Amino acid sequence: MSVLITAVATLGAIGAGSAAILYLVSQKFKVEEDPRIQEVQDALPAANCGGCGFPGCASFAAACVKAETLDGLNCPVGGQETMDHVAAILGRKASVSAKKVAVVRCSGTCDERPRLNLYDGASNCAVAAALYGGDTGCSFGCLGLGDCVDSCAFDAIHINPETMLPEVVEDKCTACGACVKACPKDIIELRKVGPKSRRIYVSCVNKDKGAVAKKACNVACIGCTKCQQVCPFEAITIENNLAFIDDDKCRLCRKCVPVCPTNSILELNFPPRKETPPAPKGEEATVTA
Amino acid sequence: MLKTFRIGGIHPKENKFSAGMAIQTIAIPGEVIIPLSQHIGAPCQPVVKKGDKVKAGTLIGKAVGFVSANIHSSVSGTVVKIDKALDASGYKRDAVFIKVEGDEWEPAVDRSLSLVSECRLTQKEILDKIAAAGIVGMGGATFPTHVKLTPPPGTKAELLIINAVECEPYLTSDHQLMMEKSDEIMVGITIVMKALNVEKAIIGIENNKRDAIEQFRQKAKAYPGITVEALKVQYPQGGEKQLIDALTGRQVPSGALPISVGAVVQNVGSTFAVYEAVQKNKPLVERVVTITGKDVKQPCNILSRVGIPLNNLIAMAGGVPETTGKVISGGPMMGKALASIDIPVTKGTSGVLIVPTLEAKRKAMKDCIRCGKCVDVCPMGLNPTLLMNLTEYEVWDRAEKNGITDCIECGSCSYTCPADRPLLDYIRLGKGKVMGIVRARKN
Numbered sequence: 001m002s003v004l005i006t007a008v009a010t011l012g013a014i015g016a017g018s019a020a021i022l023y024l025v026s027q028k029f030k031v032e033e034d035p036r037i038q039e040v041q042d043a044l045p046a047a048n049c050g051g052c053g054f055p056g057c058a059s060f061a062a063a064c065v066k067a068e069t070l071d072g073l074n075c076p077v078g079g080q081e082t083m084d085h086v087a088a089i090l091g092r093k094a095s096v097s098a099k100k101v102a103v104v105r106c107s108g109t110c111d112e113r114p115r116l117n118l119y120d121g122a123s124n125c126a127v128a129a130a131l132y133g134g135d136t137g138c139s140f141g142c143l144g145l146g147d148c149v150d151s152c153a154f155d156a157i158h159i160n161p162e163t164m165l166p167e168v169v170e171d172k173c174t175a176c177g178a179c180v181k182a183c184p185k186d187i188i189e190l191r192k193v194g195p196k197s198r199r200i201y202v203s204c205v206n207k208d209k210g211a212v213a214k215k216a217c218n219v220a221c222i223g224c225t226k227c228q229q230v231c232p233f234e235a236i237t238i239e240n241n242l243a244f245i246d247d248d249k250c251r252l253c254r255k256c257v258p259v260c261p262t263n264s265i266l267e268l269n270f271p272p273r274k275e276t277p278p279a280p281k282g283e284e285a286t287v288t289a
Numbered sequence: 290m291l292k293t294f295r296i297g298g299i300h301p302k303e304n305k306f307s308a309g310m311a312i313q314t315i316a317i318p319g320e321v322i323i324p325l326s327q328h329i330g331a332p333c334q335p336v337v338k339k340g341d342k343v344k345a346g347t348l349i350g351k352a353v354g355f356v357s358a359n360i361h362s363s364v365s366g367t368v369v370k371i372d373k374a375l376d377a378s379g380y381k382r383d384a385v386f387i388k389v390e391g392d393e394w395e396p397a398v399d400r401s402l403s404l405v406s407e408c409r410l411t412q413k414e415i416l417d418k419i420a421a422a423g424i425v426g427m428g429g430a431t432f433p434t435h436v437k438l439t440p441p442p443g444t445k446a447e448l449l450i451i452n453a454v455e456c457e458p459y460l461t462s463d464h465q466l467m468m469e470k471s472d473e474i475m476v477g478i479t480i481v482m483k484a485l486n487v488e489k490a491i492i493g494i495e496n497n498k499r500d501a502i503e504q505f506r507q508k509a510k511a512y513p514g515i516t517v518e519a520l521k522v523q524y525p526q527g528g529e530k531q532l533i534d535a536l537t538g539r540q541v542p543s544g545a546l547p548i549s550v551g552a553v554v555q556n557v558g559s560t561f562a563v564y565e566a567v568q569k570n571k572p573l574v575e576r577v578v579t580i581t582g583k584d585v586k587q588p589c590n591i592l593s594r595v596g597i598p599l600n601n602l603i604a605m606a607g608g609v610p611e612t613t614g615k616v617i618s619g620g621p622m623m624g625k626a627l628a629s630i631d632i633p634v635t636k637g638t639s640g641v642l643i644v645p646t647l648e649a650k651r652k653a654m655k656d657c658i659r660c661g662k663c664v665d666v667c668p669m670g671l672n673p674t675l676l677m678n679l680t681e682y683e684v685w686d687r688a689e690k691n692g693i694t695d696c697i698e699c700g701s702c703s704y705t706c707p708a709d710r711p712l713l714d715y716i717r718l719g720k721g722k723v724m725g726i727v728r729a730r731k732n
Contacts, residue, residue: 124718127711131379132380132626135628
């Protein structure tokens with residue numbers, strides 16, 4: 001019996017002693033942390049995707065608390081709602097940012113862009129891009145090996161086996177930008193989702209001269225400036241034989257879409273046009289106006 | 290016992306079909322395309338414009354920055370345009386298109402075949418001439434020669450090594466050049482020795498080129514300080530660090546240049562180019578290219594001007610065989626598969642290898658079985674399978690610690706992998722990324 005008592009007493013004493021030491025140490029070396037960091041972190045989506053530019057939600061939360069204003073800090077996954085919540089916690093004003101979505105700026109399907117050679121190296125876009133311009137005549141277009149798919153933490157981008165081009169699942173895309181960084185050809189861009197998900201963009205990144213681009217791909221932007229001329233809002237710029245539509249200026253009037261001789265400007269989620277058969281050039285303006 | 294480097298290495302089948310084939314000169318076509326980037330470093334600035342008349346040897350691209358090399362016209366004619374053209378890099382880059390008219394050379398160029406063995410120029414004059422002639426490493430790496438022959442301040446070269454190893458299977462351009470131009474090469478070596486101010490030079494030749502070893506041993510008798518060393522056939526003995534190890538037993542530390550052990554390595558083809566530049570005022574506008582392959586009708590060694598499409602060279606070797614599966618610029622180990630054969634010969638084109646379909650197809654990648662063969666053969670003592678995984682998962686700090694930047698991209702790991710893993714493809718990618726990170730940190 002005495003053995004039992006000794007054992008319990010000894011262990012008890014060791015336990016109490018250790019507890020006292022732990023308590024004292026924890027008091028002595030206590031790290032003062034702003035409790036709001038945890039609060040902000042709880043408000044974030046915990047995706048840890050890095051879309052905000054920070055290593056994870058925790059460091060983004062710390063940055064939000066530390067920053068004077070929330071300008072330039074944005075959680076693309078949570079969007080405006082989350083940022084409003086964060087702003088409320090911190091008693092600051094959230095900057096207004098439009099929700100964005102990834103768009104793939106290449107329409108060079110197997111039919112539009114004939115394959116000239118066969119790539120059988122490692123199935124990785126970055127490896128292929130380091131080797132050469134790609135298996136078609138266009139050295140700017142999609143290689144179709146799926147680095148963007150591998151990079152997506154939200155299962156929001158897939159390669160369509162028929163076109164061999166990636167397609168974004170809009171509902172799942174959080175605009176974290178992982179695919180934008182992963183693409184060695186800089187094909188993917190984050191654009192405003194737009195009202196009712198309506199978007200117009202140039203689906204091409206080919207900077208070759210028009211004739212060269214057209215030879216490589218039927219739906220390449222040839223830099224003909226027709227869209228630029230027709231745009232009433234000066235939203236279209238042409239640089240290096242390539243048109244770009246500024247989504248801040250674009251008012252989605254759709255005038256540029258029918259004038260594009262190579263159909264490289266895409267319009268998404270619009271209702272069908274009233275007169276379906278494409279009219280001759282002169283009448284088109286009246287149709288789309 | 291023949292010398293060789295101490296770690297790793299492989300011995301693929303040599304397949305030197307074009308060995309002993311005399312160098313033939315190819316006819317100049319109606320138009321040549323001369324890329325403005327034929328070397329490692331900054332691309333050249335064009336100094337001609339559309340409509341300009343040029344002669345063979347006229348400067349058309351001026352070196353920009355320290356690591357860069359001049360580019361000269363290889364033909365006489367009129368500049369048609371300066372535009373993007375596909376080259377061996379697989380991308381369209383700036384090039385000068387020249388319509389050929391006759392074959393007139395710059396008057397300063399001495400085109401006679403007579404041997405000029407005496408060189409009275411000073412060290413500085415020699416280096417200036419080499420820089421002006423746009424000479425680059427012709428083994429394939431295309432590093433500007435004048436930069437290599439200018440050791441960084443505080444270092445001193447004591448030994449010149451002439452790389453006549455040609456360890457790549459199939460290729461014979463250096464071998465044939467050595468057989469036909471041995472006197473010129475010997476003079477070239479003395480000039481490079483003078484440029485470096487060294488007393489000693491070793492010519493390293495692999496033992497599968499006995500005739501060249503014999504010939505150079507004979508010639509070397511007349512040149513004090515130059516010796517010829519036969520080496521055991523082992524790939525990648527042509528790598529600078531491997532060759533230094535094989536010949537001198539000195540090991541170049543990780544991240545350091547060969548000069549840190551007092552050696553400078555110079556390709557034999559470049560040495561011939563140095564001879565022509567210094568003694569004959571001839572810039573680097575032509576080189577020997579091996580056209581070879583198992584099904585090629587007449588494997589051969591062709592003296593080609595820079596800018597002639599590979600297509601023409603292949604036609605001279607009997608055309609593209611029906612069985613062709615892949616065309617490679619360079620040798621099978623370090624060469625680069627081409628997307629088109631309409632690309633021009635450049636200063637770094639050592640050969641064109643045409644691989645039949647059966648051999649060209651890459652096998653499907655299987656899981657690593659951790660056999661360690663890649664570690665055994667790596668001549669740099671790296672762990673290729675680890676480096677591939679680190680690249681795949683983008684663990685750049687560990688990749689750097691495990692020496693990814695030391696990789697010489699010889700491909701021995703991929704060659705030997707029983708699971709057919711694309712080790713080098715990934716390591717090359719990771720190496721580029723890590724080098725970028727290291728550079729960014731320095732700035």
